Amino acid sequence: MLKILCFRSGKNLYGVETHYVKEINRNPEMTVIPLAPQMVAGLMNLRGQIISLLDFEVLLGYPTEQLKKHCIVFKKEKGEQDVMALLVEKAEAVLEVDEALCESPAPYLEIEFRNTIKFIAKLEKELLIIIDKEKLFKLREGSHVKIL
């Protein structure tokens, strides 16, 4: 059973495995940094630690004008220098997903989502796109923005 923290962006439901997540912040107080790459929405002070907030949509390449109010703060893994957080529209519940319901993404989906999809889970009412956290954050190195 996978424990997935779900969040919305645009029309889709996404999720990441909870063991990567440190905490969720709603309405984070963010400082915008001029000249920062577009994916960096800003920086935030979390009890003395400075966290880089990356805009999820920009990372994927599909920026929208939606207000992003929630941020998912990730744990700092071994070897990593900076603490990262993902800025998303809305963080939702933690779901327990049966592995049997998970499928690998089809090739065209892989390209669309730039190889960040780990699984697609078939929930009752919709599809849950489970994102591979490590691959997602690799995107920050040299990411281009596709303008829709």
Next chain:
Amino acid sequence: MLKNEDFIQEFVEEAREHLINFERVLLGDLADLKKEQINDAFRAVHSIKGTAGFFGLDKIVLIAHSMEAILDLVNRKKIFLSETDIDLLLKAKDSLKILVNDVKNSEFYPTEEIISQLQSAESTLKSGIALNDQVTEKPIRKKADQFFNVFSFAPDVQSKIQAARRHGHIIYGIKIDLSQEYIKTIGGIPVIAENLTSVANVIVTTNRDGDTINFEKLSDGKVDESILFVLASSILEESLFIQVIGQTADRVHVLAEDWEKAVGTQSILPDSDKEPIEEKQDYLLQADNNEVSESLRVNVKLLDDLMNMASELVLGRNRLLTLLEHEKKKISGLTQVLQNVDRLTSSIQEKIMLTRMQPVGMLFNRYPRLIRDLSKKLDKKIELQIKGSEVELDKSILEGLSDPLVHLLRNAADHGIESASIRKEKGKSQIATITLKASYEGSLVNIEIIDDGKGVDFTKISKKALERKLYTENELKVMSEKELLKILFDPGFSTADALSEVSGRGVGMDVVRTNLEKMGGTIDITTKTDRGTSVKLTMPLTVSIIQSLVVSSNKIRMVIPQSDVQETIKIKKEFLNEKVESIKGKRVYRLRNTLIPVIYMCDLWNREQSVREDQDLKIVVLKLGNERFGLLVEELVGNEETLIKPLPAILKECGIYSGLTIMGDGKVAPILDIPGIARKMEIVNEPKTEKQTVVDPNGGNHLESDNSEDFVLFRGSGDEILALNIALIKRIDKIKKSQIERIGDHDYMTRCNEILRVIKPSDFLAINRIENDDDACYVITPKLVSHPIDILAKEIIENVNFEPLLDTVQFNIKGIFGTAVFRNKIILVINLYELLELAEPESFAFVSSQESSGRKILLVEDSPFFQKVEQNYLESGGYQVVLAANGTEALAILERETIDVVLTDIQMPVLDGYELLKKMRRRKEYDAIPIVAISALTGTSNRDKGLQRGFDRYEYKLDRESLLRTLDEVITNPNRGK
């Protein structure tokens, strides 16, 4: 079991330290090894053995024991260890280190080889000793036996002997010949007695039969023996003693130290088993005495945690202060409490940072071993000199330096130093020296690795760069040495030929530099062909907390480190256009006498933004090396003492930030990177302008001080290239020849309704004069002259920065300091004052007062160029000049000559100006001599500092008029000796 684990860890750490000490002693100067140091080494190994025994770590015990035995032999028998012995001991130390590091598995390591090697070394040494003992002791003993047997070592005699020995005397037995011929030659028995008593104390005198004789009788001359034996003690050593008393060597014997014991106990051979235990116990007793130390072992993690907590405390304090700012008045006593908390927090943070400081010696101590191994491997003779090992750095910085330093040392040994035979051919000493030096410089620490090898091979760099396709041949052709050196830092570049294993492959200078920059440090290389290379690392002393200035524009807040800020200026909106002028689209501001570039802060990220002109603005004047520029901001929010947080990797590419900080209100703000801004906005040149390494025909080490100056190169009317210090130039204007009017013998032109005289250099200097038809030309207006005369130039070539090495032999023309070679061309360096003097003698000849003529000035200056310049100025003022190249030479000259004034540069090798000042002022006899500082730097802060430190005056090197005036003042009105 847990407890045992803790202890084992402690043992491991202690053992490591002991092993480091052990190695250090062994690598020290062998000839100079004192008993103390051998004791240290012995104790180190002994401790390890003891504690290891407690844990049952038998293999460690065995190796330690064997090492101990060898050291004990060295100490007791005073034998010297050969190179092979030392290598063996070092190898044993390495084995021990491996075992200690992997303590739990140490019993499984194969140690038979090293132990048997140690044991055989031990027995070789032992047999060597025994042999020596046998060979030398027997003959002496035999003679001594017979000789000293004549004395009876009665208890009182023995106690006298012991007393004498305590005073450091040597005990001699003298056979005095009292035959008639001998007495006649000496001149009487009393003389014999006199000779002896003048340098010795007589203990006992006997005749041939063993009867005790009263020595006094000799003085009276009343002795009828033909031979006397005297036992005496003297402080003189043997050969001298023999000479003084006038006896022949065979009549004088030295009493061996343990003779009386031996005689007393009737055994002649030493007790070989008793001694070792006693002496070993001695060592241990000493060890106990030294254990009362003033330091504690603390776990590093604990210190790290403390550091973090202290940092957060600082942030918390900031927040507290901000929040309670307005409440201060409402709550009584709050202000004091807050001040207290503020002060304590800063102190705590500071002191905790200090706990992490360690002397670099701890790091440097590993390197003698490295160099020794490298020397052997590379078959070169290299000696490592370490200076400044007491300089302290933060522990994490020390750790970060370890790899880079190893890399650089290996580079020096591998690429820099030549083999002994090549060095001999070049006339260098066969043993090469690598100097590892640490020193403080303001809030930075410099670590230099200097070698006296062959210098950086530029052709090799070019070749490699071509091979790796980093640059084209054309690009490489025009590169200066500085640019070629930069290539060394390109990723993917490595000059290891045949990928020498010693330097490592692909571990290039770029990795070294990146690692350094991560810690906030920089690296710089200077080199001189055949003389050597110097790599200088500059590291920050401490890191986290800085004083900062918070500014804002457009509601965006930025933080600037206070150390980068020179001053702030307020500009009212009405005066904005007037004060901030625009030249070719770039904005400048007139700051006192200089124009500095300024930029709007918002321009950094938004070049198109419309400037809000309806506000008062502030200019923050920023420092960048010797350059200045201004940042226009809307508001100066305030000063804060803040914590620097590292910049996340993503933001590094912005180029203008050096870190982040959390403000008092909890919000994040970026810290501006001043050099980054300057680069991005193309405001100023690289702080270190292009320096040419001019080949010095006279030899001499230019790696120590930098005396290069800025010059403008131009052509007068001929083809010769003339040079004039930029510092002496006020302005250069382009004009048309037709603007120059000739009146009488002189040329003039008008500018801003002023009439200025113009001269052609060729009129006064012995250089070519070619009339050219070109209408365009330039006039150079000089500075620091009482009466400016413009100099006509047909062409302004460029600005350069170099140190001219003047050749004054070939061209000794008035008006020129001398010639120098630059980029393979000859340049004439103009002596402005002399030239102007030639043109208008009445205005420029300096008439020194009566008092000054003939006075002697001691000029202390290391730069040959400035020596020339200053000497010329001084002599033109009628003074006599004595030269010294540094403070030490100056002091020597002061001892032997009478000096009226000391004129000294500040930056000099060996002994600098400040030190010279200090030393001179300590001596009363120099009290009346005024000391004037001369500097190549203008600037009131330098001057104030100099005057504060005690210089009588502070003058600028190039300003002849002011200098001569000042000297005159200081001689005629000395107020010294107050």
